[in-house]
Amino acid sequence: MLKPGTSPAVSLHLYAHCLRNVPGGMALLAINTDRNASEALNVNARCERYTLTAAKLEDTHVELNGKELELGPGDSIPSLAGAPAHSGQIALAPASITFLAVPEANNASCVGR
Numbered sequence: 731m732l733k734p735g736t737s738p739a740v741s742l743h744l745y746a747h748c749l750r751n752v753p754g755g756m757a758l759l760a761i762n763t764d765r766n767a768s769e770a771l772n773v774n775a776r777c778e779r780y781t782l783t784a785a786k787l788e789d790t791h792v793e794l795n796g797k798e799l800e801l802g803p804g805d806s807i808p809s810l811a812g813a814p815a816h817s818g819q820i821a822l823a824p825a826s827i828t829f830l831a832v833p834e835a836n837n838a839s840c841v842g843r
Contacts, residue, residue, distance in 0.1 A: 742769045748840035755833040756840055762822040769822045778812030780829040
């Protein structure tokens with residue numbers, strides 16, 4: 731696990747790992763535990779965004795980047811496409827989980843992986 735840096739808010743929990751099969755790339759997990767307020771995170775490179783949300787915490791329906799996830803024929807896993815995001819400030823919705831795949835992070839700890 732990498733050090734993700736200091737979180738900009740108490741309700742925002744950050745975790746970082748090397749991005750699989752991408753030398754120097756990293757994956758950042760941002761969990762906003764505040765149920766009412768959005769949080770923001772600055773990202774210094776382009777990335778692919780995967781944000782999981784639900785209307786209510788107890789909901790049985792989950793959305794990925796605003797689109798409900800549904801099993802395909804024979805209960806197959808749907809395609810999990812990320813949404814492109816540019817460098818700069820990224821808004822994180824209340825009670826959301828966001829994965830950011832940053833292939834151009836140039837993280838020295840992830841070069842040999």
